[in-house]
Amino acid sequence: MSNTLVIVESPAKARTIEKYLGKGYTVESSIGHIRDLPKSAADIPEKYKGQAWARLGLDIENDFQPLYVVSPEKRQHVAKLKKMAQSADEIILATDDDREGESIAWHLYQELKPKVPVRRMVFHEITKEAIQAAIAAPRQIDTNLVEAQEARRALDRLYGYEVSPVLWKKVAPKLSAGRVQSVATRMLVERERERMRFVSAEWWDLLVTGRTAGGVTFPARMTDVSGPDGKLHKLAAGRDFDPLTGRLKEGVDVRLLTEAEARALATGLTGQPLTVTSAEEKPFTQRPYPPFITSTLQQEGSRKLGFAATRTMRAAQRLYEGGYITYMRTDSTNLSSEAVGAARTQVAQMYGQDYLSPQPRVYAKKAKNAQEAHEAIRPAGSSFRTPDSLRGELSGDEWRLYDLIWKRTVACQMADARGRSLRVRLSGKASTGEAVALSASGRTIDFPGFLRAYVEGSDDPAAALEDRETPLPPLKEGERVQAEAVKPEGHETQPPARYTEASLVQSLEGAGIGRPSTYASILGTIQDRGYATKKGQALVPSWTAFATSALLEHHFGRLVDYDFTAKMEEDLDEIAGGREHRVPYLRRFYLGESAQGGAVEGMALKPTIERQMGEIDARGIATIRVPRLDGSGIEVRVGRYGPYMERGEVKANLPDDLAPDDLTLEKAEDLLARPSGDRVLGTDEATGQPVVARAGRYGPYVTLGAENPPIRTASLFPGDDLNTLSLERALRLLSLPRMVGVSEGEEIWAFNGKYGPYLKRG
Numbered sequence: 001m002s003n004t005l006v007i008v009e010s011p012a013k014a015r016t017i018e019k020y021l022g023k024g025y026t027v028e029s030s031i032g033h034i035r036d037l038p039k040s041a042a043d044i045p046e047k048y049k050g051q052a053w054a055r056l057g058l059d060i061e062n063d064f065q066p067l068y069v070v071s072p073e074k075r076q077h078v079a080k081l082k083k084m085a086q087s088a089d090e091i092i093l094a095t096d097d098d099r100e101g102e103s104i105a106w107h108l109y110q111e112l113k114p115k116v117p118v119r120r121m122v123f124h125e126i127t128k129e130a131i132q133a134a135i136a137a138p139r140q141i142d143t144n145l146v147e148a149q150e151a152r153r154a155l156d157r158l159y160g161y162e163v164s165p166v167l168w169k170k171v172a173p174k175l176s177a178g179r180v181q182s183v184a185t186r187m188l189v190e191r192e193r194e195r196m197r198f199v200s201a202e203w204w205d206l207l208v209t210g211r212t213a214g215g216v217t218f219p220a221r222m223t224d225v226s227g228p229d230g231k232l233h234k235l236a237a238g239r240d241f242d243p244l245t246g247r248l249k250e251g252v253d254v255r256l257l258t259e260a261e262a263r264a265l266a267t268g269l270t271g272q273p274l275t276v277t278s279a280e281e282k283p284f285t286q287r288p289y290p291p292f293i294t295s296t297l298q299q300e301g302s303r304k305l306g307f308a309a310t311r312t313m314r315a316a317q318r319l320y321e322g323g324y325i326t327y328m329r330t331d332s333t334n335l336s337s338e339a340v341g342a343a344r345t346q347v348a349q350m351y352g353q354d355y356l357s358p359q360p361r362v363y364a365k366k367a368k369n370a371q372e373a374h375e376a377i378r379p380a381g382s383s384f385r386t387p388d389s390l391r392g393e394l395s396g397d398e399w400r401l402y403d404l405i406w407k408r409t410v411a412c413q414m415a416d417a418r419g420r421s422l423r424v425r426l427s428g429k430a431s432t433g434e435a436v437a438l439s440a441s442g443r444t445i446d447f448p449g450f451l452r453a454y455v456e457g458s459d460d461p462a463a464a465l466e467d468r469e470t471p472l473p474p475l476k477e478g479e480r481v482q483a484e485a486v487k488p489e490g491h492e493t494q495p496p497a498r499y500t501e502a503s504l505v506q507s508l509e510g511a512g513i514g515r516p517s518t519y520a521s522i523l524g525t526i527q528d529r530g531y532a533t534k535k536g537q538a539l540v541p542s543w544t545a546f547a548t549s550a551l552l553e554h555h556f557g558r559l560v561d562y563d564f565t566a567k568m569e570e571d572l573d574e575i576a577g578g579r580e581h582r583v584p585y586l587r588r589f590y591l592g593e594s595a596q597g598g599a600v601e602g603m604a605l606k607p608t609i610e611r612q613m614g615e616i617d618a619r620g621i622a623t624i625r626v627p628r629l630d631g632s633g634i635e636v637r638v639g640r641y642g643p644y645m646e647r648g649e650v651k652a653n654l655p656d657d658l659a660p661d662d663l664t665l666e667k668a669e670d671l672l673a674r675p676s677g678d679r680v681l682g683t684d685e686a687t688g689q690p691v692v693a694r695a696g697r698y699g700p701y702v703t704l705g706a707e708n709p710p711i712r713t714a715s716l717f718p719g720d721d722l723n724t725l726s727l728e729r730a731l732r733l734l735s736l737p738r739m740v741g742v743s744e745g746e747e748i749w750a751f752n753g754k755y756g757p758y759l760k761r762g
Contacts, residue, residue, distance in 0.1 A: 005088035006121070007081065007108055009095055012321035013126065017094065020128040021135070026084065030095070034078050035070045035107050037157055043069050056161050060590065063583045064154055070111065078111060085112045090119070092138065097122035097374065098329055099576065100517060103149035106141050125380040126323040148576035151585060155179060155568070158590050162609055163556065170618045171547045172640055176529050179565065180514040181522050182552055185531045186560045187507060188499055188541040189549040195661040197627050198495035199246030203236045204262035208438055209485040210274060210426070216473040217484065220274075220426060224437035225265065227255050232437060238493045246493070262488035268430030270486045274438065276479040278425040284443075286417040288450035290333040290363040291376035291409050294516030295509045297328070300408070300456070302502035302537065305400055309501050309520040315397040316377070323380055324394070325405055329517040330374035331509075333363040335412070339375065342384045343413040350386075350410075351452060357415050378409040407454045414450035419443060422472050428483060442472030495661070498538035512566035533656075540659045543624060543636065543643035551621045555612045559605075626663055634668050647672060655699065674722070680706075682727035684734075687711070691730050693722055702730040715752055 006027045008014050018027040037057030038044045048054040048067060059065040070078050085091055091114050093105035105120055119138035123130045156179055163177035206222040224232040233255040240252045248256060257265070292300070294313075301312035316328035335343070340360045347356045363376070379385060379402070387403040394402055426438040445451070475481070499507070505519045514522060526532050531545040552560045559565075574580035587593045592604025622638045629636070634647045636654070643654040645668055652671040654663070679693045681702070689705045700722040703710035714733040716722065737751045746762045 002089040003087065004090045004092060005084055006092045006094050009101070009104060010317075010321055012318065016126050016321060016323045017131055020126075020131040026088070028081065028084060030081065030104060030108060031074065031077060033071075033104055033107065034074050034081075034111060035068045037066060037153065038069050039071075043072070045069065057157060058154055064586045064590075066150065066154065068107070068110075081108070082112055085114045085116070088114075088116055090117050092119050092121045092135065093141070094121040094123075094134075096327065096329070097124060098327075098517065099145050099149040099152070102142055102145040103153075106143075106146045109141065124374055125326040126321065127381045129382065130380075144578040145576055147582045148572050151575050151582040152572055154582070154586055155589065158586070158605060159559070162605055163552075163559065166609060166613065166616070167548055167551065169613075170551055170616050170621055171638060172544060175544070175548060176525070177548075177552070177559075178522070178525065179559075179568065180508070180518060181525050181529075181531075182548070183513055183560050183562065183565050184504060184508060184522055185526050185541065185545050186549045186553065187504065188526070188532055188539055189545050191496060191499055192541050192546075192660050194243075195495040195498070198243050200495075201238075201241040201246040201493045202490060203238065203241075203493075204257040204259055204488060204490050205235050205237070206262060206266055206269065206436075207487045207489050208269065208274075208483050209487075210438075210440070210481040211484040212473050212475070212479070212481050214473070218440055218442070218472050218475075220424070220438040220440035222436050223439045225255055225257070226435040230435075232435060238491065241493050243493070243495070259488070259490060262490075264432060265430055265434060265436075266486040266488040268432035268434070269428065269436065269483050272428050272430060272483050274426045274428040274481050274483055276424060276475050276477055276481065277427050277437075279422065279475045279477050279479075280424075281420050281422045284419055284421055286449075286451075288357075288361070288411045288414055288416070289408065289454070289456050291335055291378055291412045292405060293331050293333055293376055294329050295331070295505050295519060297377055297405070298505050298519060299502035300404060301401065302500060304404060305397075306537075307397070307401075309505065309523045311397065312401065313520040315401045319394075319398055319402055319405075322398075324385075324390070324398075324402055325380055326375050326378050328377050330377060331516045332374045333376045334374075335363070335376055335378060335409075338382050339378050339409070340413060342379075342382055343410050346384055346386070346410050347414050351414070354447075355414050355449060355452065357413050361413055363412065376409075377405055379406050384409070411450040411454035414453060415447070417445060417449040417451045418447040419445040419469075422475070424472060424475050426481070440472060440475075442470050444471045445469050498535075498540060500537045500539065502537075504539060511562050512569055513562065515569065535659065543638050543654065543660060546624045546660065547622050547638040550624070551616065554621070555616055556608065624660075626660070628664050629668055632665055632668070634665075634672070636663070645672060653696070679722075681725065681730050684731060691727055691734070693725050693730065695722060702733055704734050717752065718756060 002024055004025050006017065006021065006025055007030055008017060008027065009030055009032055011029045011031070014027045014029045018025070021027065038054070041049075041055070044054045044067070051059075053059045053061070054067065057067045059067065091112070093108055095101035095104040095108075109118055120141050121134045121138050123134040159179045160177055163182075164175065167175040167177055208220045208222060209217050210220050211217050222235060224234055227233045233253065236248060236252075236254040236256040240248055240254050242249050248254065290296075297316065298309040298312050301307040302309070305312075307315070313328065316325065319325045320328050344356060344360065384406060387399065387406050390399065390402060420443075422442045422444070424440045426440070427436070428438070429435050497503075501523050504523070508514050508519065508522075527534070527539075530542055531548065532539045532541050534540070549560070571580060571585060575582055575585065590605050592607060619637075624636045624638070626636050632647070634645055636643065636645050642656075645652050645654060650672050652674065654671070658667070674695055681691045681693055683689065684691055684704055687704065689711060692703045692706060692710075694701055694703060700716045700720070701713055702716070702725070703713050705711035712734050714730075714736060716725070716733065720729065720733075733752065736757075737749050739747050740750050740759070741748050743761060748759055748761045751758055751760060
């Protein structure tokens, strides 16, 4: 019997596939990539250590020839794969059907150097039918896809290895730059800058509860009120204010009510009659949403499940490898006829024929630069397993994500939701003499259609209401109603919302920047590198992100230009299609040697860095303008040890949890007024060492011992005051952690943690 070795990326995938292949097949995992460009000097083979280009891992003068090395942790496993390859009669490379998967297959072929026939097997779901069909129709390695992936890897290495050292020298050590990462960081910073420049404004209107003659109540909002000239004027609303001044925009003809005017008007309108001046009812239909692609899955995973993008992709990876869903890295909304049939069958069975779309729905891809011909993300197989049927097999994140994918897929073949929208205008007069106009709108769903299965989430709470019913009574023109209750409401204009992971992915995808497989890692990197932190669901850029973005924008503008970065993705697509080639493209990008075409013409990364390095004013880049501090003499800077403020000789560290938009003049004055020097509280009798109170970057603390590092440190509790802290109190803080007793045979210890003091047993 012949022995066929099948190599996939992961052990879980290998276990699932092995069940479907039977005798004569051995399925083994490569455990991801087996080799890559050197990560450090230690990885560079001895014979290349003297070469100037070895640091990059790319021989610039020899057509950017990459230096690939087997990862130290993979050497033993690669030796095992080589041994298995020597005893096989045939090798099938069954890595994922995308650029990265193609690259892994090529690396395996290059490293294993097999003497037996090698075939490439691709599939988009791990089911028995799909695996058997794929193994019966193998192909060769697609060298164009490999070249596109190699170009991407080279671009990322050149970008990161050339630009990151600039950040180390001019901003702070251990920072990193990345082709998509730096653009995503710029988006966060630009949004925060908008928030910092924003000036809030206050406006008032009236919320009126109307009552019909039949006793039915409904809400309406005042939109117009008469002015001193007796004419109706629109009430000022948020859109009428300039976000940079907080004042009404020039040329806007509106009336801005004060709180006193609104309250007086509310009193005068209460109990007064209102007349319906118009009532317009329109039918509406709403189509279901397309099935998931990678970016929309990450967005809905965030909105509906509260998952970070990396968490969504981990769960999706496990579902795919277990044979529950199709391949989860895709930007295609296409569904196979088999999948459409499975979804339509379930709709008919579970919801009835009335809920089935009259014709199968086809979804064309709308996003820029759709790549390989994958399907959308859907339940695997020719008949979908319902979430309830999998409760015994799946749990936690996997079950919740499968439930989401199943609902979205089934809903996409359901009938449109149908209903009626009603918009009503009313008029009246307050007892104080002002004429008013009001508006009310309602939405009635007559047939829910796909909404029975799935309602899309939203980052905007107001937008999330659009699929809900908000019925109005059947009001008619000329009908009289009464203003039963009138409530004056004050509003403040709001700054633009910070990005969430979901909305940042949506913006990157909309701009054609990055690829489905990269978004989760990009979001992880910008947080791991300290460029952003999460505040609830919002991504808050750090002061370091401000300095980094300023440097790149001022000195390497094209590297963080949105259109330029999107064009790079298009160029990689050209390479994948065989219409462009890796080497000339890299020459244009890195050396600027070609005068012909290409998105990178005139960029010349290396000469630009060499030219700009001496022009970068590190102090200027590290100084960040905060509009609210203008005129105060306070400057915000990013130093090698973190962000700080200074005014004259007085300095103060900025707390890590203080968002740039939250730094007001009042907060800055408070931080600068805090003691910055060390205060010796006394001596610890047990050790003879001094006890010192200090104000640190992460908050106030005490130390035992004056040397660096001290013998012991302890943070203050929330109720402690650094200015009045006693020696006795400091020694009690320094005693933590300490054992306080034993319970049920286990020690109980007292600790002071990030969120305050706590006890721990076991």
